[in-house]
Amino acid sequence: MNLEALVDCLSSASCAVTQVSTGLIVGMLLFLVTSGLSLIFGVLGIINFTHGAFYMLGAYFAFTAYALSGSFLAAMAAGAVGVGLFGMAFERLIMSRVYGRDILMQLLVCYAMILILDDGVKLLYGGEYRMMGMPDAFALPPVEIAGGFVPGYYLFMVGIALAAGLALWLGINGTRLGKIVRALAINPQMVGALGINTTLLYAGVFGLGSLLAGLAGALAAPIRTLTPGMGLSILIESFIVTVIGGMGSIAGAFLAALLIGFTRAFGAIGFPLFVDGMMFALMALVLIVKPSGLLGREAA
Amino acid sequence: MRVSLMRVSPLRAGLARDVAVAVAGLALLLALPMLFPQPALRDFLIYFFAYGLLAMSLNLLVGLTGLVSFGHAAYFATGAYAFGLLMQSGLVSIPVAALAAVGGTALVALVIGAICVRLKEIYFSFITLAFQMFIHSVIVTWVSLTGGDQGLRGGIPRPPILGLDLNDARVLYGTCAVVFVLCILAMRQVAQSPFGYTLRMIRDNPARANFLGVDVTAMKLGIFVFAAAMASVGGLILALFVSGAYPEFAFWTTSGEAIFMIMLGGMKVFLGPLAGTLLLQTLNHYVTIYTEHHGLVLGTVILVIVLGLRRGLADVLYDWLQARRARRAAASDPVPGSFEPAPLADGALIKGRTV
Numbered sequence: 001m002n003l004e005a006l007v008d009c010l011s012s013a014s015c016a017v018t019q020v021s022t023g024l025i026v027g028m029l030l031f032l033v034t035s036g037l038s039l040i041f042g043v044l045g046i047i048n049f050t051h052g053a054f055y056m057l058g059a060y061f062a063f064t065a066y067a068l069s070g071s072f073l074a075a076m077a078a079g080a081v082g083v084g085l086f087g088m089a090f091e092r093l094i095m096s097r098v099y100g101r102d103i104l105m106q107l108l109v110c111y112a113m114i115l116i117l118d119d120g121v122k123l124l125y126g127g128e129y130r131m132m133g134m135p136d137a138f139a140l141p142p143v144e145i146a147g148g149f150v151p152g153y154y155l156f157m158v159g160i161a162l163a164a165g166l167a168l169w170l171g172i173n174g175t176r177l178g179k180i181v182r183a184l185a186i187n188p189q190m191v192g193a194l195g196i197n198t199t200l201l202y203a204g205v206f207g208l209g210s211l212l213a214g215l216a217g218a219l220a221a222p223i224r225t226l227t228p229g230m231g232l233s234i235l236i237e238s239f240i241v242t243v244i245g246g247m248g249s250i251a252g253a254f255l256a257a258l259l260i261g262f263t264r265a266f267g268a269i270g271f272p273l274f275v276d277g278m279m280f281a282l283m284a285l286v287l288i289v290k291p292s293g294l295l296g297r298e299a300a
Numbered sequence: 301m302r303v304s305l306m307r308v309s310p311l312r313a314g315l316a317r318d319v320a321v322a323v324a325g326l327a328l329l330l331a332l333p334m335l336f337p338q339p340a341l342r343d344f345l346i347y348f349f350a351y352g353l354l355a356m357s358l359n360l361l362v363g364l365t366g367l368v369s370f371g372h373a374a375y376f377a378t379g380a381y382a383f384g385l386l387m388q389s390g391l392v393s394i395p396v397a398a399l400a401a402v403g404g405t406a407l408v409a410l411v412i413g414a415i416c417v418r419l420k421e422i423y424f425s426f427i428t429l430a431f432q433m434f435i436h437s438v439i440v441t442w443v444s445l446t447g448g449d450q451g452l453r454g455g456i457p458r459p460p461i462l463g464l465d466l467n468d469a470r471v472l473y474g475t476c477a478v479v480f481v482l483c484i485l486a487m488r489q490v491a492q493s494p495f496g497y498t499l500r501m502i503r504d505n506p507a508r509a510n511f512l513g514v515d516v517t518a519m520k521l522g523i524f525v526f527a528a529a530m531a532s533v534g535g536l537i538l539a540l541f542v543s544g545a546y547p548e549f550a551f552w553t554t555s556g557e558a559i560f561m562i563m564l565g566g567m568k569v570f571l572g573p574l575a576g577t578l579l580l581q582t583l584n585h586y587v588t589i590y591t592e593h594h595g596l597v598l599g600t601v602i603l604v605i606v607l608g609l610r611r612g613l614a615d616v617l618y619d620w621l622q623a624r625r626a627r628r629a630a631a632s633d634p635v636p637g638s639f640e641p642a643p644l645a646d647g648a649l650i651k652g653r654t655v
Contacts, residue, residue, distance in 0.1 A: 047422045049370075049429075097607050103368045103422055105606055108563055111556040112602035119595035232552065236433045239426045247423075276437045280430070284415050287427075291418060 006270030017148025019265045025154050025223070027261025028161035029216045034238040034245070034253040035168060036212030042248040043185045043205045046095070049110035052235025053117040054210050058083045058217025059226050060121055063132045066221070072135035076160075079218025080211050087210020088203045095206070096199075114231075122228040130226040138222070157219050164215060169250050181205060240283045246296020255294060314492055322485045329477040333470065342473045344585075346541045348577055349480040350376075353534030354554075355561040355573035356487055357527040362559070363567040364491055365523050366503030367417070370425045370555050371432030372531055374412075377550030378405045378435065379532025380539035384452045385445070394461050394540075402532050408435075409528030410521070417520040429552060436550040451546035456539060466540070476537050483533050488570060490526060499523055560602055566615030575614045 009015040037051045048054075058079035065078030090113065098105045134153060142149040172178040184191045184201055192198045216234075224230070241260055245252030260279055267275035286293060333342045354376050361367040382401035386392055392400070412431045419427055439446045447453050458466040466472045490496055501509045502516055510516050539545045548554065557580060565576025587597045609616060 047426055049426070094603065094607065103425060104362060104559065104563060105610075106422075107368060107370060107425060107556075107559060108602055108606050111559065112599040112606070115553075115556075115595035115599035115602075119593050119599070123593060123596070232433070236430050239430045243423075243427065273441055276434055276441070280434045283430070287415050287418065 002272075003270055006266060009266070009269050012147075014147035014149075015269075017145050017150065019269065020262070021148070021150040021154050022268075023258070023262035023265030025157050025261070026264050027258040028158050029220055030234065030237055030241050030260055031165060031254050031257035032161055032212050032216035032219070033234055034241045034257055035165060035250055036209035036216075037238055038242060038248055038250065038253055039168070039172075039212070040206055040209035041242075043181055044099075044202055046099070046106055048095075048206075048209065049107065049235070050090070050113045050117070051209075051213050051238065052231030052233075053114045054083050054087060054213040054231070055217040055220075055234050056121065056226075056228070056231035057086060057117060058214030059132075059221040059224070059230065060125060060217075061214065062218035062221040063125075063130060063226055066132055066135065070136075072137055072222075075132075075135075075221070076215065076218045079221070080215040083214025083217065084207045084211030087214075088207035090210075091203050091206035096202070118228045125226075125228075127228060132221045132226065134222050153222060157223075160215075160219060164212065165250065165254060168212070172250075237279070240279050242293075243283050244286045244293060246293025249293070249295040252293055252295030315489070318485060318488050318492075322481050322488075325484075326477060326481045329481070330474060333473060339469065342469060343541075344581070346473060346476050346537065348574075348581060349476050350534045350538035350541070351558070351561070351581065352574045352577045353480060353483055353537070354531050354558050355565070355577045356484060356571075357530035357534070358555075358558045359562050359567065359573045360487060360491065360499075360523055360527040360530070362562055363572075364496065364503065365499040365520060367520060367524070368421070368425045368559075369416075369428040369524075369527075370552070370559065371428030371430070372527070372558055373552075373554035374428075374432035374435040374550055375405050375409055375528035375531040376535040376538075376554065377439065377545070377547075378408050378528075378535070380535035380545040380549050381439065381446060381452060382532075383536045384456050384539045384545045387456045387458075388452070388454060390457065393459060394466070398533075398536055401536055402529050405532035405535075406525050406529045409525045413521050413524035413528070417517055417524055429555070432550060432552060432555060436547060436552075439547045439550055446545075446547075449547060452539075452544050455543045458540065458543075472541065476541065479533065479537065483530055484571075484574075487530055490523075491570065495519070495522070562612075564605070564612045564614065566612035566618060568615060568618050572612070572614050576612065579613060 009019060033051060033055055036054075037048060040046065040048050040051075061082040062075040062079035065082075066072060066075035069075070094109055094113065095106075098109050134151075138151070138153040138156065140152045142151045143155065144150075170178075172181060180191065180196060181201065184196075184198060184205075188198055191201075217231075237260060241253055241256040244259065245254070245256030259282070263278055263282065264275055267278050271278065290296075329345065332345065354372065358369060358372040361369045361372070379401050382404045383397050386397035386400055387394070412428075416424055416427050416431065440448055442448070458472070460466065464471050464475065466475060498509065498514055498519055501512075502514065502519055506516055509519075535545075535549060538549070561576035561580050562573045563576065564579050565572035565574065569575075583598070583601065584594070587594050591597060605613070611619075
């Protein structure tokens with residue numbers, strides 16, 4: 001515990017700005033991953049435990065694409081689209097076979113898939129840590145805000161994440177396709193009876209959710225070390241975000257992701273050993289006081 | 301409800317049979333190392349006791365109550381660490397440390413369970429997984445107490461209990477076997493008690509249980525704590541045997557393996573998870589000999605079994621035996637002038653879980 005350091009940091013503008021920016025990017029990555037998880041759950045009614053592994057896959061896809069092309073744009077596209085396609089294939093070939101069956105089977109399938117993906121990555125890239133490095137396009141001097149320095153890449157990342165979140169929200173709430181997806185979540189039989197190909201839609205939604213995880217992985221690649229199994233901690237954190245924010249609520253996920261991001265960033269200064277505990281305490285508190293989450297509609 | 305509760309006396313008829321089976325099982329376990337004196341077999345069986353208790357206790361949640369916990373290994377690890385730390389303090393004897401470790405784990409489970417059992421189905425799975433990773437992160441971060449990544453080192457002393465020298469591998473094995481059989485017997489008694497049947501009702505129809513005045517949350521919490529305590533005994537056996545405790549005990553893959561053991565063993569027979577433990581342990585043993593890509597092989601095997609067989613290996617065997625029995629019965633009891641009754645449809649058998 002070092003609360004003095006925390007108070008010092010909060011009272012100095014430069015430190016506060018640095019930590020806020022750190023909290024923002026942690027929160028944005030979490031938001032992307034969680035919104036994908038939440039989307040899949042909301043429409044298909046399953047929790048994709050492999051979501052963390054998809055995040056890892058996104059980072060490695062981006063790593064490879066960047067090494068091959070040298071363009072970060074291509075790396076981002078490879079991470080997002082590659083994982084999106086992979087997610088669709090996973091849904092069609094494997095996950096769809098356990099719909100409506102015991103939760104145990106769904107869990108086992110996901111467990112098996114995580115083992116395979118983690119080991120597959122280890123086989124292809126080796127078990128040691130990999131660094132992608134900051135793309136040349138972002139090798140700029142950090143931006144100075146109120147005495148604190150924020151790397152330009154952070155701003156770019158926050159922008160992309162916000163844009164993706166906004167696009168998702170508008171897409172679901174403002175388009176015809178979004179309306180169909182919302183209907184699918186409530187009454188799939190009726191949607192099917194209206195002549196809409198629900199199988200394709202399910203695969204598409206699963207793919208879109210995976211794409212968001214892949215995009216988060218690709219965005220994280222330049223600032224995080226890549227290792228097989230890197231998806232696990234973000235999976236657990238996105239569970240926590242889902243519980244705090246409320247299942248199925250994109251706005252709730254956004255709010256909770258920021259909350260966790262800031263808890264992580266400032267906790268690292270004030271109580272480094274207790275950061276995980278703090279996140280769990282927050283989650284427990286929400287579960288006890290408001291089990292449906294901050295912005296959740298129905299009781300979980 | 302009242303009536304049925306009163307009808308079942310504490311000394312139910314099945315108890316004598318269960319005790320007889322337990323004694324026979326214990327005799328077999330004690331005889332095995334005498335018939336095959338290789339130390340490797342003894343070691344294999346002690347691992348089997350530890351993971352068997354983990355899988356059996358998890359099945360109290362999964363099979364009996366319908367609570368699919370993905371974080372059961374947390375209590376396995378808590379038991380192992382609590383026991384190891386108490387023994388290393390040198391203040392207490394093994395039985396006292398063991399009881400304190402089991403009690404302590406039950407307390408931890410009470411706190412975590414009180415939060416988790418409010419959630420249904422898949423939410424429950426992911427919240428239990430989250431808490432397990434929390435315990436894992438506590439173990440890894442609290443280096444001064446737990447040794448962090450390296451695990452609890454320095455060995456766990458084994459002072460004699462009642463003249464039994466646990467440093468003798470044979471005595472250690474015998475003690476573990478007795479503890480193992482006692483725990484299985486205790487779990488059997490809980491599963492067959494009125495409480496156990498209430499849990500089955502909660503699994504099959506929670507709304508109805510609620511209408512009948514059953515406090516569903518309290519019942520779920522009760523079995524959650526009991527299952528955690530039983531899992532901690534497994535962890536304790538392992539800690540005593542390997543003379544240490546490691547963060548892997550609390551890692552999510554340990555819980556995943558326990559779930560797979562249950563699935564492999566099937567949920568129709570009470571001792572099914574033990575069959576699953578045996579199968580998975582044998583598989584792990586050979587896989588680690590031939591390849592370092594353990595996850596790739598294990599993952600593929602799981603996918604093939606879940607998507608291909610669609611049930612556990614023991615269930616396949618059980619269904620086959622049932623179908624054969626049905627055929628036999630049909631053959632020995634011919635009804636003149638009628639069609640031969642068809643063997644029981646597979647679907648009817650797949651439906652049922654632990655009876």
